[in-house]
Amino acid sequence: MKNDKRKLMILQAIILSYISNPEPVGSRTIQKKYDLGVSPATIRNEMSDLEELGFLIQPHTSAGRIPSDKAFRLYVDRLMELQQIAFAQQRSIHNSLLNDLSEVEKLVENSAKLLSQLTEYTTFAISPKIEQDTLKRIRLIPVDETKTLVVLITSAGIVKDFIIRNDSNIEENQLNLISEFLTEKLANTPIYQLGYIIDHVLMDELERMRFSARSLLPMIKNTLSEINNTKIFANGVLNIFNFPEYQDFDRAQSLVQFMQTKGNVKDMLLNAGDANDIRITIGRENLYDVLKACTMITATYTLKGQTVGKLALVGPTNMDYGKIIPLMRSVAREVNEILAEYYET
């Protein structure tokens, strides 16, 4: 097979045809659209061989053939030509991502949204886990008599804030003192350890220091667990209805249902594994049943060598890989570069 150039050419022609028009491809179509210098009969013979080899599937006797997952895998690995991204588009991706750098989370969210717009497929992103990150600064700001804003800044420059309620009014000065105290005590502590430290180390100290605000600490501790929630961003879930494999209403809906459930998507992304480059899983290669008619492409965002987020694209197995892959790569690369440039400190 590896050396049978004509078979590969025919397979490629079939795949190209199927990508641009998701219908079974017949031998005459190949001859007409991609003149390979042989007659339909010859092509038929080759197609028959390709089917035996598992690269083609015949929906029924008198239909043409469609490429199998195995064929797309071969195509992606060896046959495909990646399209060049236009400079203008590259630039527009870059600028679009620079639009909101306020938080890593925003950047990740926007990258997924952008990719969905560019490809018209479904995309997901998972926000950075800050558990491993260490605290850099904590600040308490009065909102009103009964509410206090807690702002956490991690060493990766990620900002998290939440509001807690106090039993009684606390003076701004007090809060400032507490902020300094907490920052001093908690700086460089990994986020996931904050709760423990607050419980076992700080509570006593605060008492001794006669801060009036001892009641604040448990509130802060309780909310800490929530901010650790990794967020899932989903875009263009509805585009699934445009996938050729999902013209069947019920199937599409069950996939949509799956995608709507954040837990599923989270598992899916976390299971996708890390990789330097993008990673492509085609059809049955996917772990999840509902995805076995889709191709998923994932990329990893890293900051200081640590994985801080992931990007995933879900599309039909007959997507235009030559176009989609460079787009995905481009978005992922830009994000990683921006991360390095603006958040490395």
Next chain:
Amino acid sequence: MKNDKRKLMILQAIILSYISNPEPVGSRTIQKKYDLGVSPATIRNEMSDLEELGFLIQPHTSAGRIPSDKAFRLYVDRLMELQQIAFAQQRSIHNSLLNDLSEVEKLVENSAKLLSQLTEYTTFAISPKIEQDTLKRIRLIPVDETKTLVVLITSAGIVKDFIIRNDSNIEENQLNLISEFLTEKLANTPIYQLGYIIDHVLMDELERMRFSARSLLPMIKNTLSEINNTKIFANGVLNIFNFPEYQDFDRAQSLVQFMQTKGNVKDMLLNAGDANDIRITIGRENLYDVLKACTMITATYTLKGQTVGKLALVGPTNMDYGKIIPLMRSVAREVNEILAEYYET
């Protein structure tokens, strides 16, 4: 009509049947399911009258009849019986909403999400506009050498924060001084005026005061416009595919398309008008063409007499009003009570 009790009973029976099963209702069905003590022939005569009066519609000669928008309007206004909400459910709504009180925006967002889960319909919420609100406090917090977190707190207790970049490192002390200065100067200024004041009043003063941070002000001003964006929260847009009126793929998709566009939804909600109680628009009563096969129910969130947000539910015209309306009322009432209790200060 008003006095024709039997007609009303028959109409009600037809509506009930159509609510539980969205298919044209025939005279025999009515007789069998809702024994009214008369024969199908009699019912047929009445149905014929009801059709003439505009309450029933016959899809075609040999089909049963379906209730018109006018019929649902009558049903909602005069025939319907509201179901009691179970105490446990009431309680679960209450608790669910109390879950995250950190921001008014969160509360509003969660209320819509909750309502969508409870009803399995599509819901929207629009977040409070803070333009009219006044600034209470502004605080600058260093994130790292090149980034500063700006936290705004409004007098309604709404917190907005964003990150700006500085040209050069600014000492924490400096930032504290600037925070105090800005808070002093800008407190009680309506949010929408902040930009103007910064430009025309503060720039000079800062200069005189020799703060090193003059460059921060333009950045703050530029970002102000963005945080003013009223946010739209949409939930369960996909549930539209379950509406009986939208089994047609293209129609459903055009509605979904409409709903996905935040601008449309924003207009829709703002046009819905304010009201103390919920407001129901059925079918053609809706302004928007795409909604003319839907019922929209809206509620208003108020704080200190001011509208701070809105909640909307979009479902099929044959929704179970007796169940949905109490749910919607309950969620809206809970939110308003929580607003009054926790944010009134």
Next chain:
DNA sequence: GTTAGCACTCGTTTGCGAGGAGTGCTAATG
């Protein structure tokens, strides 16, 4: 006024034949 009876309407389902796209086999060809 109510109702049984019945002819009539019209959408839906079912079955069937024609049409057509495409294959696989066979035999001829260079």
Next chain:
DNA sequence: CATTAGCACTCCTCGCAAACGAGTGCTAAC
């Protein structure tokens, strides 16, 4: 001996007509 023309065969799709049935509207009887 690989290639190809020719042709029978398969099987899906489309269109159409007949059968079906849910429901109506009218009429005549109660």
